Amino acid sequence: MAPKKNISALNEVAGVSATDFLSNKVAKEIQERRKHKLSESELIAKILAGDKVALSRAITLIESTNPEHLPKANEVIKGCLPYANQSIRIGITGVPGVGKSTFIEAFGKHLTSLGKKVAILAIDPSSSVSHGSILGDKTRMEELVKDEHAFIRPSASGASLGGVARKTREAIILCEACGFDTIIIETVGVGQSETAVHSMVDFFLLLKIAGAGDELQGIKRGIMEMADAVVINKADGDNVKKAFLAKVEFNRALHFFPPKPSGWQPQVTTCSALTKDGISEIWQLIMEYITYTKSNHFFNHKREEQNQYWMLETINEQLKGQFYQHPNVATHLEEIKHKVAQHEISPFVGAITLLDLYKNK
Numbered sequence: 463m464a465p466k467k468n469i470s471a472l473n474e475v476a477g478v479s480a481t482d483f484l485s486n487k488v489a490k491e492i493q494e495r496r497k498h499k500l501s502e503s504e505l506i507a508k509i510l511a512g513d514k515v516a517l518s519r520a521i522t523l524i525e526s527t528n529p530e531h532l533p534k535a536n537e538v539i540k541g542c543l544p545y546a547n548q549s550i551r552i553g554i555t556g557v558p559g560v561g562k563s564t565f566i567e568a569f570g571k572h573l574t575s576l577g578k579k580v581a582i583l584a585i586d587p588s589s590s591v592s593h594g595s596i597l598g599d600k601t602r603m604e605e606l607v608k609d610e611h612a613f614i615r616p617s618a619s620g621a622s623l624g625g626v627a628r629k630t631r632e633a634i635i636l637c638e639a640c641g642f643d644t645i646i647i648e649t650v651g652v653g654q655s656e657t658a659v660h661s662m663v664d665f666f667l668l669l670k671i672a673g674a675g676d677e678l679q680g681i682k683r684g685i686m687e688m689a690d691a692v693v694i695n696k697a698d699g700d701n702v703k704k705a706f707l708a709k710v711e712f713n714r715a716l717h718f719f720p721p722k723p724s725g726w727q728p729q730v731t732t733c734s735a736l737t738k739d740g741i742s743e744i745w746q747l748i749m750e751y752i753t754y755t756k757s758n759h760f761f762n763h764k765r766e767e768q769n770q771y772w773m774l775e776t777i778n779e780q781l782k783g784q785f786y787q788h789p790n791v792a793t794h795l796e797e798i799k800h801k802v803a804q805h806e807i808s809p810f811v812g813a814i815t816l817l818d819l820y821k822n823k
């Protein structure tokens with residue numbers, strides 16, 4: 463039987479349906495072209511108007527490895543910069559499973575309930591390999607994902623921590639220009655990522671869980687020194703007492719650390735991201751810190767130092783990239799490394815030889 467002709471204007475007539483001649487590939491290309499049609503100034507205007515889609519798009523531009531996108535990305539950052547800097551930036555770190563995502567969901571919802579606009583960014587150099595945690599976050603941040611006053615962006619992927627961190631640092635500027643007044647940067651406590659996060663936030667929070675009385679074991683001293691607060695999560699059910707004991711132990715330990723340049727004495731507190739007990743107190747603690755460091759001018763001083771640090775970091779990163787990509791260096795690197803390993807030449811001479819090869823372009 464011949465198919466009945468559909469003459470309703472709401473349906474496409476067979477034979478002229480766009481899908482017949484518009485392959486997925488072509489449709490994608492058109493979509494892509496539309497995506498890139500926004501000029502820099504349009505993107506900036508949309509970001510300043512609080513458009514999260516434009517914000518997302520601009521962050522993608524920053525993250526792009528296509529050299530053609532770089533001037534455009536820089537233009538957008540430049541346009542946003544005068545409107546940035548007006549937020550509170552909070553870093554959160556903790557080992558896998560400590561409850562970072564669950565905590566950020568509870569904490570973020572608390573903030574939006576207070577009328578705040580919260581952006582969550584992540585630094586996880588391993589995320590290009592394991593997408594697991596991002597998938598997990600979709601369920602753990604269920605409420606926040608739907609919240610119109612929240613913006614969640616998983617970590618940029620990239621080969622070097624420095625590169626990933628720089629992109630996150632630039633994304634902060636765009637989020638602030640988009641009207642987000644509280645920026646949360648999450649990282650898993652591995653490698654050097656905490657140092658990168660610490661160098662771009664005002665307040666650094668270390669998330670822990672109570673163990674079997676050996677709380678301080680396995681914590682890198684550097685992380686403890688960076689922390690403005692240690693929060694012992696999962697203080698619920700049978701864990702309440704253990705969490706309290708851990709709090710006492712951390713408090714005692716923190717007193718042995720040298721005073722922080724901010725003059726702030728790091729605080730230890732407990733919470734349950736699951737029951738939300740203690741969550742509002744953590745925000746109050748952060749507010750206390752902000753008031754304190756603004757009154758002693760440390761707040762601005764730290765941001766100024768961070769700006770300089772990121773400029774120098776970017777130079778280091780760029781020069782290193784250019785050095786290793788240089789054809790002379792690429793050709794001779796392995797051979798000279800081998801000679802150094804075999805004691806044929808000293809490491810110093812090896813380095814000078816390569817640097818000379820780089821300079822004699």
Ligand SMILES: Nc1nc2c(ncn2[C@@H]2O[C@H](COP(=O)(O)OP(=O)(O)OP(=O)(O)O)[C@@H](O)[C@H]2O)c(=O)[nH]1
Nearest residue numbers: 557558559560561562563564595695696734735736
């Ligand atoms: N009892 C209890 N369980 C919690 C609490 N917070 C998180 N959890 C549970 O701990 C597990 C890990 O939580 P996540 O939020 O995924 O931890 P994470 O630190 O983000 O983990 P990674 O993303 O793998 O680094 C989940 O099963 C949570 O339900 C809490 O306050 N109390």
Ligand SMILES: [Mg+2]
Nearest residue numbers: 562563595599
């Ligand atoms: Mg997580």
